[in-house]
Amino acid sequence: MTIKYTKDHEWVRVEGDVGTVGVSDHAQHQLGDVVFVELPDVGRQLAQGKEAAVVESVKAASDVFAPVSGEVIEANADLENDPSLVNAGAETTGWFFKLRLSNPAELDGLMDEAAYKAFVEGQA
Structure with missing residues (x-):
């Protein structure tokens, strides 16, 4: 299992050829209370x-970008009913969608956890 991060504060946890995608804990802190999520359709x-x-949070609406290319194979329906899961567990139960990676080499351009922490601290 590999976890990588983007400069836009998304994460992708890769197991085999499937990536689970969400926003980082840092991002949910910046957003504040999440009140709505719009997820991509399967396929x-x-x-x-x-x-x-x-x-969408009480502060702003933000796009979530795909950290890697692929086909959506599952969306987290629990978020549509309870968007606060993003705040409660941004990097666990608050995941957004799963996709089948079409180009695993794209992961090489993303940050590991240590690099992402340094990136976030550098923005402070």
Whole structure:
């Protein structure tokens, strides 16, 4: 299992050829209380760096970008009923969608946890 992060504060946890995608704990802190999420449809083809989902909080609405390219194979329906799961467990139960990776080499351009922490601290 590998976890990688983007500069837009998404994470992808890869197991085999499936990536589970969500927003980082840092991102949910910045957003505040999440009140709505719009998830991609199963079967949708996503391109790395392109809009995949939307998350709305009491402060703002933000796009969630695909950290890697692939086909959506599952969306987290629990988020549609309870968007606060993003706040409660951004990197666990608050995942957004799963996709089948079409180009695993794209992972090489993402940050590991240590690099992401340094990136976030550098923004502070």
